[in-house]
Amino acid sequence: MASYHHGNLRETLLAEARKQLEKEGIDKLSLRALARTVGVSQTAPYRHFPDKNALMIAMATSGFEELRQYLVARSGASPDLDSALVEVGLAYVDFAKNNTALYKLMFGPALANKESCPELYESAESCIKALQALIQLKLSAPESDETLWYITINAAALIKGHTSMILEGIDNCHPDTGADFDLSKALKVFLSMLP
Amino acid sequence: MASYHHGNLRETLLAEARKQLEKEGIDKLSLRALARTVGVSQTAPYRHFPDKNALMIAMATSGFEELRQYLVARSGASPDLDSALVEVGLAYVDFAKNNTALYKLMFGPALANKESCPELYESAESCIKALQALIQLKLSAPESDETLWYITINAAALIKGHTSMILEGIDNCHPDTGADFDLSKALKVFLSMLP
DNA sequence: GTCTGATGTTACCAACGTCAACATTGTTGA
DNA sequence: TCAACAATGTTGACGTTGGTAACATCAGAC
Structure with missing residues (x-):
């Protein structure tokens, strides 16, 4: 079972963002989709990036x-x-x-x-x-x-x-x-x- | 009173888009806002541009x-x-x-x-x-x-x-x-x- | 004068960025 | 040891956007 805290969200988000950036283009890059694929709630990224x-x-x-x-x-x-x-x-x-x-x-x-x-x-x-x-x-x-x-x-x-x-x-x-x-x-x- | 048909929507939209583009930047340019300032419904632009x-x-x-x-x-x-x-x-x-x-x-x-x-x-x-x-x-x-x-x-x-x-x-x-x-x-x- | 196509409107949908309130966890000092 | 606190994650909601479908209105051709 997954723990409540991800433990490495910031870098995981950056890595996944980088992957999505090259695969789907910049306009298809959304914070929500990012959070989804990383397996975290939609607003969790806001704990690591102001926007x-x-x-x-x-x-x-x-x-x-x-x-x-x-x-x-x-x-x-x-x-x-x-x-x-x-x-x-x-x-x-x-x-x-x-x-x-x-x-x-x-x-x-x-x-x-x-x-x-x-x-x-x-x-x-x-x-x-x-x-x-x-x-x-x-x-x-x-x-x-x-x-x-x-x-x-x-x-x-x-x-x-x-x-x-x-x-x-x-x-x-x-x-x-x-x-x-x-x-x-x-x-x-x-x-x-x-x- | 304004007539139902605008008569020159396509070029009006382009002109207003150009104005907004330089004033607000490309990411603040929305079709809906454009239609609003031109004084037309939000979906009217789709009669002149597919997207x-x-x-x-x-x-x-x-x-x-x-x-x-x-x-x-x-x-x-x-x-x-x-x-x-x-x-x-x-x-x-x-x-x-x-x-x-x-x-x-x-x-x-x-x-x-x-x-x-x-x-x-x-x-x-x-x-x-x-x-x-x-x-x-x-x-x-x-x-x-x-x-x-x-x-x-x-x-x-x-x-x-x-x-x-x-x-x-x-x-x-x-x-x-x-x-x-x-x-x-x-x-x-x-x-x-x-x- | 009616029919037809072009143009504009209304109502609606899914997705997005972002915020506020709340829940859970790791950490730290008494 | 344990209570307080800060960090982190979740839920729910708001407003905006791009886009579609169904309907309304108008101008012009037959």
């Missing part, structure tokens, strides 16, 4: 931590700097593809208001900073510090933009030849343009 | 048409090609900033499934193609056709990525000097890297 949005923010925050670890792991396993730079881009996109709903949640309405959930912003910005730190390693050319910085942000934007287009299903195949779009080629083309 | 998502798709579609027109207008008013390229990027971001909720809707869950709403994808891709056509004008260098194509997509991704970061409120100010991020400078830096 539904808090649950979302908790998921998003853990998502940023996962993403950060994934990026450093993938890029760290590369032999040289150039391949590490390509790899971090590929890794970022892979994470988004393998955790599409979570990724959209991370950059979705959850972090709409900066001051309401500062810890979310911290993890988000630290994640980008990690990416930028890696990119900056590449740029030891005799450029001005300001130019270097803009190139770095451009690289980050480039990866984010490719991620968006891929998630949106926009197939950037060649209009004439019909050749498939190859992300790693695109990243290498950008790298070759660096000073 | 709520159809209303969203209709808004998104018109949004893409607006965006396309805005881009050609802004870029067409530029004196030379280089400034036109910078201008199209600035215009894209401006549109997103001036119509944030609509922009997020356009690239949000509405166009999640490609085959369910092909006309949305058409307008979205035609919009990107227009942007790419302009960019391709710049690239008459003796590069391979494939490289040219990848540079074009990179430019599109760059703009999309900057848009995302700006909408997400990530301030890319310089970590040392604290100088504000300047989008047009970033775009010019990218342009200067082109072959």
Whole structure:
């Protein structure tokens, strides 16, 4: 027989939410259904999260931590700097593809208001900073510090933009030849343009 | 006295939805509230849209048409090609900033499934193609056709990525000097890297 | 002038987020 | 040891939402 207290409800809810998020999509994610599948009353989640949005923010925050670890792991396993730079881009996109709903949640309405959930912003910005730190390693050319910085942000934007287009299903195949779009080629083309 | 038939419900609903979208955000947008403010019964909208998502798709579609027109207008008013390229990027971001909720809707869950709403994808891709056509004008260098194509997509991704970061409120100010991020400078830096 | 289809209304349903009041449990200090 | 307390879980309810079915009203075609 089940005990009155679940004992681990908060983490169980987060895990089940994460599962449902990827399986059913974000709009089919309801606190009630979550409680039901976990086998607890409909209002029990409110003992661990003030409201539904808090649950979302908790998921998003853990998502940023996962993403950060994934990026450093993938890029760290590369032999040289150039391949590490390509790899971090590929890794970022892979994470988004393998955790599409979570990724959209991370950059979705959850972090709409900066001051309401500062810890979310911290993890988000630290994640980008990690990416930028890696990119900056590449740029030891005799450029001005300001130019270097803009190139770095451009690289980050480039990866984010490719991620968006891929998630949106926009197939950037060649209009004439019909050749498939190859992300790693695109990243290498950008790298070759660096000073 | 009001007549039984509204006469222009579909467009009135779209206009009011657009207004509410920017004012209250997408999650506060309900068909019932819409019908109420328009002064019609709660189920009247279902005579013009099969469900709520159809209303969203209709808004998104018109949004893409607006965006396309805005881009050609802004870029067409530029004196030379280089400034036109910078201008199209600035215009894209401006549109997103001036119509944030609509922009997020356009690239949000509405166009999640490609085959369910092909006309949305058409307008979205035609919009990107227009942007790419302009960019391709710049690239008459003796590069391979494939490289040219990848540079074009990179430019599109760059703009999309900057848009995302700006909408997400990530301030890319310089970590040392604290100088504000300047989008047009970033775009010019990218342009200067082109072959 | 009647018939028909388009449009709007009323009544209803299931599901959701959330709150208040109550029940049960683990813990802690006398 | 045990009573008080805080944490956790349950029950019941309220208001709102998206959506369906049946009915009402109107405009235009024959």
